[in-house]
Amino acid sequence: MGHSPFTPGVVAGRQTAEALSDGFADLHPPLDDHEALVAADRCYFCHDAPCMTACPTDIDIPLFIRQISTGTPEAAARTILGQNILGGMCARVCPTETLCEEVCVREVAEGKPVEIGQLQRYATDTLQRQGVHPFERAASTGKTVAVVGAGPAGLACAHRLAMHGHDVVVFDARSKPGGLNEYGIAAYKSVDGFAQAEVEWLLKIGGIEMQYGKRFGADLSLEALKSEFDAVFLGIGLGGVNALGIDGDDKSGVRDAVDFIADLRQAGDLTELPVGRDVVVIGGGMTAVDAAVQAKLLGALNVTIAYRRGKDRMPASEFEQDLAASKGVRIVFNAVPKAVHGNGAVREIEFDYVSADMTPTGETLRLPADQVFRAIGQTLDADGLPELDGRKIKVTDAGRTSVDGVWAGGDCASGGDDLTVTAVAEGRDAAEDIHQTLTGAVR
Amino acid sequence: MADLTSDFVGIKSPNPFWLASAPPTDKEYNVRRAFEAGWGGVVWKTLGAEGPPVVNVNGPRYGAIWGADRRLLGLNNIELITDRPLETNLEEMARVKADYPDRALIASIMVPCEEAAWKAILPRVAETGADGIELNFGCPHGMSERGMGAAVGQVPEYIEMVTRWCKQYYDKPVIVKLTPNITDIRKPAEAARNGGADAVSLINTINSITSVNLDTMSPEPSIDGKGSHGGYCGPAVKPIAMSMVSEIARNPATHGLPISGIGGITTWRDAAEFITLGCGNVQVCTAAMTYGFKIVEEMISGLSQWMDEKGHESIADFCGAAVPNVTDWQYLNLNYIAKAEINQDDCIKCGRCYAACEDTSHQAISMSEDRTFEVIDEECVACNLCVNVCPVEGCITMVPMEPGTTDPRTNRPVEPNYANWTSHPNNPAAKAAE
Numbered sequence: 001m002g003h004s005p006f007t008p009g010v011v012a013g014r015q016t017a018e019a020l021s022d023g024f025a026d027l028h029p030p031l032d033d034h035e036a037l038v039a040a041d042r043c044y045f046c047h048d049a050p051c052m053t054a055c056p057t058d059i060d061i062p063l064f065i066r067q068i069s070t071g072t073p074e075a076a077a078r079t080i081l082g083q084n085i086l087g088g089m090c091a092r093v094c095p096t097e098t099l100c101e102e103v104c105v106r107e108v109a110e111g112k113p114v115e116i117g118q119l120q121r122y123a124t125d126t127l128q129r130q131g132v133h134p135f136e137r138a139a140s141t142g143k144t145v146a147v148v149g150a151g152p153a154g155l156a157c158a159h160r161l162a163m164h165g166h167d168v169v170v171f172d173a174r175s176k177p178g179g180l181n182e183y184g185i186a187a188y189k190s191v192d193g194f195a196q197a198e199v200e201w202l203l204k205i206g207g208i209e210m211q212y213g214k215r216f217g218a219d220l221s222l223e224a225l226k227s228e229f230d231a232v233f234l235g236i237g238l239g240g241v242n243a244l245g246i247d248g249d250d251k252s253g254v255r256d257a258v259d260f261i262a263d264l265r266q267a268g269d270l271t272e273l274p275v276g277r278d279v280v281v282i283g284g285g286m287t288a289v290d291a292a293v294q295a296k297l298l299g300a301l302n303v304t305i306a307y308r309r310g311k312d313r314m315p316a317s318e319f320e321q322d323l324a325a326s327k328g329v330r331i332v333f334n335a336v337p338k339a340v341h342g343n344g345a346v347r348e349i350e351f352d353y354v355s356a357d358m359t360p361t362g363e364t365l366r367l368p369a370d371q372v373f374r375a376i377g378q379t380l381d382a383d384g385l386p387e388l389d390g391r392k393i394k395v396t397d398a399g400r401t402s403v404d405g406v407w408a409g410g411d412c413a414s415g416g417d418d419l420t421v422t423a424v425a426e427g428r429d430a431a432e433d434i435h436q437t438l439t440g441a442v443r
Numbered sequence: 444m445a446d447l448t449s450d451f452v453g454i455k456s457p458n459p460f461w462l463a464s465a466p467p468t469d470k471e472y473n474v475r476r477a478f479e480a481g482w483g484g485v486v487w488k489t490l491g492a493e494g495p496p497v498v499n500v501n502g503p504r505y506g507a508i509w510g511a512d513r514r515l516l517g518l519n520n521i522e523l524i525t526d527r528p529l530e531t532n533l534e535e536m537a538r539v540k541a542d543y544p545d546r547a548l549i550a551s552i553m554v555p556c557e558e559a560a561w562k563a564i565l566p567r568v569a570e571t572g573a574d575g576i577e578l579n580f581g582c583p584h585g586m587s588e589r590g591m592g593a594a595v596g597q598v599p600e601y602i603e604m605v606t607r608w609c610k611q612y613y614d615k616p617v618i619v620k621l622t623p624n625i626t627d628i629r630k631p632a633e634a635a636r637n638g639g640a641d642a643v644s645l646i647n648t649i650n651s652i653t654s655v656n657l658d659t660m661s662p663e664p665s666i667d668g669k670g671s672h673g674g675y676c677g678p679a680v681k682p683i684a685m686s687m688v689s690e691i692a693r694n695p696a697t698h699g700l701p702i703s704g705i706g707g708i709t710t711w712r713d714a715a716e717f718i719t720l721g722c723g724n725v726q727v728c729t730a731a732m733t734y735g736f737k738i739v740e741e742m743i744s745g746l747s748q749w750m751d752e753k754g755h756e757s758i759a760d761f762c763g764a765a766v767p768n769v770t771d772w773q774y775l776n777l778n779y780i781a782k783a784e785i786n787q788d789d790c791i792k793c794g795r796c797y798a799a800c801e802d803t804s805h806q807a808i809s810m811s812e813d814r815t816f817e818v819i820d821e822e823c824v825a826c827n828l829c830v831n832v833c834p835v836e837g838c839i840t841m842v843p844m845e846p847g848t849t850d851p852r853t854n855r856p857v858e859p860n861y862a863n864w865t866s867h868p869n870n871p872a873a874k875a876a877e
Binding site: 033034037041042045047062063066067070071072074075078079 | 512514710711712734735737738740741744745747748749835836
């Protein structure tokens with residue numbers, strides 16, 4: 001197409017197909033058998049292991065690693081999936097450096113943790129490659145549950161409910177399942193269509209009907225779902241994106257990072273996906289890093305992440321920051337966007353440099369930009385919801401909302417970090433509570 | 444799903460994994476926790492006779508050897524039998540057995556080699572409701588100096604005599620625990636069977652000194668500058684234990700005598716191997732002492748998965764399956780000829796196979812300028828050393844030669860028929876092949 005990283009504007013084809021293929025390859029190539037045994041050998045099988053405590057889904061990590069080391073990765077997978085049915089995706093996208101691996105005694109002692117995420121992937125991939133679904137559905141209870149949202153929370157909830165014998169219908173606004181696993185994660189963290197393959201595998205439990213193109217608020221109402229089903233679980237995620245709220249933020253070229261990431265994940269041919277020459281990402285979380293790194297991989301010449309606070313406050317982990325830096329992304333700290341300049345389309349973005357307490361220092365920064373991505377947090381985007389707690393659905397421990405018979409979990413619900421693994425835990429726990437409520441069964 | 448339930452000489456347990464008589468089974472607190480963790484049975488720490496209990500040293504009781512990354516490979520101990528009053532142990536055993544009727548609870552006993560001593564303790568053990576007894580004829584340290592433990596186990600006549608007393612005064616299964624500190628394990632096993640034993644268990648620990656402190660010149664573990672040999676156990680002793688188990692399993696005089704396998708069992712695979720060599724169940728100690736009771740979960744999941752993969756529905760399905768394949772050297776097929784083969788795709792060019800073969804074996808591996816290592820079939824005797832020292836599993840394999848092809852080392856054709864040393868022309872005592 002004749003374009004290069006130097007071509008001005010938002011254009012496609014800045015990189016060759018080969019360069020794109022290399023750039024978007026698996027971030028952490030899977031361990032082979034020998035590598036897995038060597039990695040597993042480093043685990044001390046700690047008592048009351050810190051890694052296990054740090055895992056939002058409470059996976060028995062020492063046990064599954066021991067099962068790998070004794071040649072039974074399939075048993076290891078069962079240990080993992082019994083707690084976290086999306087253990088395969090979590091092995092790929094969990095920020096292990098701030099969860100299990102951060103507290104691994106070997107990280108604390110030596111600065112070199114056991115590679116828990118990679119070992120988890122080794123185990124779950126082994127079982128899923130065999131096409132084995134390790135759980136059986138209990139006899140039908142005759143109870144029906146609506147799950148709204150086919151993201152990590154909804155899928156985990158649906159699977160656990162189906163396992164207990166309930167009939168589940170999962171509704172999703174999009175045309176494919178997976179939620180952020182399918183639409184919201186950097187492509188190099190989940191290659192080869194893994195998100196879809198995992199959902200297909202998960203559905204082998206049976207008893208789950210999927211309905212796509214059904215948006216909560218538009219096609220579905222809480223009242224209707226409540227009357228039709230014995231229970232409702234809301235795992236609708238955060239559909240909205242916070243606005244910049246500054247002059248010129250409606251200029252063309254300014255868009256939501258999540259949309260860019262979704263377009264990229266759904267693109268059949270990355271050589272046809274346009275990206276700016278000078279890209280600026282506003283935000284400091286994983287979404288900001290995912291958008292920035294991918295923009296760079298697509299061939300953007302200059303990519304800058306502008307974060308309003310200091311490095312120590314940045315939500316994206318040290319690992320993510322280093323990843324961005326290694327790909328050539330510049331991270332600017334203590335910069336608050338002030339105005340977007342340009343004539344119709346964005347040309348430049350202007351920042352105030354601020355101090356730690358967010359007071360403007362009087363110094364400013366102007367960056368050339370033909371594309372600006374907003375990654376400053378997402379918001380609930382629906383009406384007719386149960387009572388909110390701040391900007392999320394208010395829930396008690398097991399996901400109970402203010403409305404009887406309605407549970408919620410994942411990013412849309414209060415409490416917990418906005419992580420895939422947290423969503424899985426919340427979906428699972430809500431399912432157990434729903435099961436108990438519907439049948440009187442004690443867990 | 445495989446059925447892991449175990450019926451060992453009539454003693455039932457939900458799985459074949461018992462904790463051996465040792466520190467982990469010293470008291471009610473531990474045993475309850477072991478059962479909660481999933482262990483199928485427990486052999487209670489050895490009881491002594493009524494009266495003042497034995498005393499233990501107050502310095503280190505254990506010594507160890509380690510592999511790289513400090514993986515514990517061998518452990519030795521100089522701890523004696525229980526140092527708590529007999530009555531306390533018996534009361535606790537009765538309570539635990541009542542609360543865990545589905546688990547096996549075995550009393551290990553070691554009292555002086557006198558009929559009266561055994562006659563006195565057996566009814567008291569019977570009252571606890573324990574499922575059977577294990578006679579500790581194995582401990583090689585301390586108690587053996589007092590004429591008990593291994594001192595009995597080293598004299599087959601004593602084994603037979605005491606076993607007979609036990610069968611006379613106790614009506615539940617009697618398991619005789621054997622010491623490996625002898626030259627021929629078949630003799631004590633035969634004695635146990637002759638005395639009426641329901642089963643044998645082995646191995647107990649091996650006489651050992653784990654290390655010497657080169658500053659103080661004291662063996663470890665060191666008690667105020669002196670050391671005493673201890674009992675060696677852990678992964679390092681497994682090959683010794685398996686050989687002894689197999690000897691008993693294939694000895695016509697003891698074939699079929701139930702065996703409880705002990706010795707370095709650390710994973711499900713170790714357990715499966717012991718069972719294929721004729722063990723009805725297994726006992727574990729060092730692995731639990733190294734990693735905690737939780738390891739039984741891996742043993743259960745692993746054995747269950749393997750049994751499912753192999754289509755074994757119960758432990759009995761593969762118990763003893765490898766025994767017919769344990770034979771004497773003289774019956775090995777001398778017409779079986781293999782050659783080492785190095786997979787060049789897997790080879791990482793470390794050269795360890797070359798060093799081993801060139802320096803210490805048959806000079807059957809060549810090395811090129813670009814570090815390509817290849818087997819010289821004209822020299823290779825298939826000794827397997829290259830396989831054993833290669834750091835890459837599966838990189839070097841032993842490939843059998845097809846009958847009819849010519850072995851380049853001997854220039855003789857590979858014979859299709861089985862022929863062993865007993866009929867070999869070089870054997871002065873050779874008999875004509877049948």
